[in-house]
Amino acid sequence: MYSRESSSSDLDKEKIVYVFGHQSPDTDAICASIVAANLEKEMGNINQVIACRLGNLNKETSFALEYFNFPPPTLIEKASEADEVILVDHNNPGQSAKDIKQAKVVKIIDHHGLSGFSSPEPIYILTEPVGCCCTVLYKLYKDNDIPITKNYAGIMLSAIISDTVLLRSATTTQRDVKTANKLAKIAGVNLEEYGKLLLTKGTEISDISDKDLVFQDSKEFGVGDEKIQISQINSYNVQEPLDRKEGIKKVMKEFMDKKKDIVLFVFDILDIYNMDSYAIVLGPRKKAVESAYHVEIGEDDVVFLKKVASRKKQLYPDIAHRLIDIQKKEKKNKTEN
């Protein structure tokens, strides 16, 4: 689908295509949508390709877009108003547009595990085990000889810095490191200096409400027949969000009261200096966290998780694994009784 030859028959100037990342967009979700939309345009596949977003920009993303001169992507609510849809930085329908099942998804470009997406028709899917969707997109630009200009390099780099916490997270691969270094050169910035600046901008929370703090990067996951919610923020000064734990817990409780089907809510504060986590944990399935990391959650619902930094590679799979064990044991006990 990404070769010029094969795409000519698909050419349809009237078609409107939306490109977007997941809800509660992070820098990768936003930048990947802009970068992937540009790739489609450069390939000449489609005419009306629009970079979109499903939510507000966080500070880090706003900083990156301003720094490299991009307007925010178009805010949309309905994916099904487009003729076709391209998903970036996610493939889980639960993290996508609310009406994603009514939309015609034609491509997925991602770096997450496959979860829950199905299509009656064959579609283009490229997911790679790398630290950032923009690392995958960089390869597509190279493979198709599409030039990467300074500003596009800048936002791709910003996404990699954000997803890999300046190449320090457990999800970072050699390809992310190589790609980031190449992009920094094209963008004309010093990788370490710009990276620290971006991450610091992104972790300022003094003027963010408790609610926005909890939901600025929040994801729902299905585990067996239960649902868990994991939010994550990066911090250079963990005491700052920890001082606000009562307000944060109130927001988490309200959300669980409203949703009713969330059995565990983890609000993870990632200390990006040390790559350790402080997690606020609520819900009837707290045990899954305690048993996954052999820790005890304090009376204040806070727990320290040494060297736990990645939601994708650590928190979610570790907790899900334990929760499934617990669910199985309960079912077994039920049938035995």
Ligand code: MN
């Ligand atoms: Mn993301």
Ligand code: MN
């Ligand atoms: Mn990503």
